[in-house]
Amino acid sequence: ERGEWSVPYNGRPGIADLENYGYLPSDLYGTSVAWVQELAWADEAMANLATGLGQAEQAAYFADLSTTWQNQYDPAVGFFHARLSDGSFSSTFSEDTWTDEYDEGDAWQYLWPSPWEPQALADTLGGTDTALARLATFFDEAEALGVVDLPPPTYWHGNEPDLHTAWLAAL
DSSP: OOTTOOOOOTTOOOHHHHHHHSSOOTTTOTTHHHHHHHHHHHHHHHHHHHHHTTOHHHHHHHHHHTTGGGGGEETTTTEEOOBOTTSOBOSOOOTTSOOTTSSSSOTTTTSOOOTTOHHHHHHHTTSHHHHHHHHHHHHHHHHHHOSOSSSOSSOOTTSGGGTTGGGGGGO
C-alpha cells in the first residue's frame, strides 16, 4: 500500500498487476518470468535506497515487491515458470529451451533470481542441500558441454540472468 505518496514507474510494465497478482501473468505479459525477477532485483535496490533516505513506508513497500520472484516458482517442475492470471502455471514447460516466459535464457538460467537473499532462494528450491546440488548440476553440465553453439542450456557467462550464480555456492 502506497499511502499518500506515489511513484512514477517510467519504463516498468504492469506495476498495478504486479501489486495485484504478486507476479506478472504470462497471459498478459511476454517474458513474464524475466520481468518479475528483474523488477524484484530493482525493488530490492529501491528498498535499500529508501531505507538509507529514512523513508520507512517506501522501504517497506519496495521490500515487499522484492519478494515477488518467489511467486513464480512451480514446485511441480522445480523451476520458475510462467503463471497465468487465474493463478495456475502454464501447461507447457521446457527447462532448456528459450521460451516466451524468459528473455534470452531458459529455465536453468532463470533459476537463480535473488542474490540479495540466497537463503530464501535455497528455501524456495527445497533447502540448502537441494539448492547447492542443483547449482553443482548447473555448472557441471556447462563444463561437460564445453564450448558449444550459443546459447548453452546451462551456465552462460555471456548473458545477465546467471552471471551471479557462482557466488551462490557460499550458501
